[in-house]
Amino acid sequence: MHDIILHHYPISPFSEKVRLILGYKKLAWKSVIIPTIMPKPDVTALTGGYRRTPFMQIRADIYCDSALIADVLERLAPEPSLYPQENAGLARMLAQWADATLFWTAVAYVFQPSAIPYLLGNVTPEQAKAFSIDRASMRGNAPRMSVAEATGALTEYLHRLGSMLADGKPFLLGRQATIADFSVYHCLWFVQRAEPLADILDIAPGVGEWMSRMAAFGHHQSEALASEEAVAIARASSPAAGQDKAFHDTHGVSPGQRVTITPTDYxxxxxxxxxxxxxxxxxxxxxxxxxxxxxxxxxxxIGFQLKKV
Structure with a gap:
């Protein structure tokens, strides 16, 4: 197996999702710490403009979005599975809800003044302002949830999640962790990091114990790698894109055609x-x-759109 290279930074919730999956599957990986805000010249060299965090590199193949990264890691290490046969479809649907609805609810809740130092660390006012401007540009004109709305929604979601863990059930869908657990966890992990606001997690019985159970998977073994080295690895390698996979066209395109791929949300x-x-x-x-x-x-x-150039 070629080295798994994860491009991430410590406070990224979606990165924590992938780091924990690597721990769950006991996969060793290389760690490239990338900037939290633009510019990101080494990121752009590899992705061509995709700027969300994390992304995963295997030689000259670059995998964007944590949902796809999870699928690739499942192919590399099928056991323990993220998608047990008895509830694979439900697990994927719950994960998609968490990565979108629950994530943005958590973000709206934690970005309150009292929590900012716990999320961003010892940054200067200028750095905090730069981070805010960068994230505002990422969101664009997407609607923003108020703190009051986020607090109410998060409270209700936590009660629902608590009911899923009732009667001593160890994971959200049963005896085994699934992709749903990792997607829900990274959102609540972000809330947990916002220490002055984290007591909201205590309102739902079972959630705290479940979070400890998830955290115990850890991140397995990682080794630091400079971003310049990751770019050099790509340059010295050849992509291994699966031309053997069936081509499924819904856009009136053909292999080799010039296209753009763009996220649909932010x-x-x-x-x-x-x-x-x-x-x-x-x-x-x-x-x-x-x-x-x-x-x-x-x-x-899912979550991306293809257009002909």
Whole structure:
């Protein structure tokens, strides 16, 4: 197996989701710490413009979005599974809700003045302002939830999650952790880090014990890697995009056609390249970069849109 390289930073909730999955599957990985805000020159060299965190690199293949990263890690290490056969569909649907609805509720709740130092660390007022401006540009015109609304919604969600853990059930869908547990956990982990506000987690019996159970998976073994080295690894490698996978077209496109892939919700930065993969669940484009060489950038279908150039 080639090295798994995770490009992330410590306070990123979606990065914590992936780090914990690596721990669950006991996969060793290389850790590249990237900037929290733009500019990110080494990130751009590898992804072609995708700026969300984290992304995963295996040689010259770049995997964007934690949902797709989870699928790739499942292929690399099928056991223990994130998608047990008896509830795979339900687990995926609950994970999608958590990664979208629960995540933005948690973000709206934690970004209160008392919690900012616990989330961003010892930053100067100028750095905090730069972070705020960067995130505002990522959100664009997306609607923003008030603290009052977020508090009420989060309270209700916690009660619902608590009911799923009733009667001593160890994980949300039963005896085994699923992708749903990791997606819900990273949102509540972010709330937990906002220490002055974290007592909201105590309102739902069972949630605290479940979070401790999830945290116990840890991050397994990681080794630091400089971002410049990761770019050099891509340049020295060849992509391994699966041309053997069936081409599934819903856009009137064909392999090799020039397209862009763009998120549909926030950070709407398109990545342009030649389409090499279009399956039921995944897109991938081949692109050339002066520093990274030829790379293939992969995206999940859900949450992204493809357009012809």
């Amino acid at each position: 950070a709407l930065d398109p990545v342009e390249g030649d389409l090499v993969l279009s399956t039921l669940s995944e897109f991938a484009v081949r692109r050339e970069d002066p520093r990274a060489g030829e790379v293939v950038v992969h995206f999940p279908r």
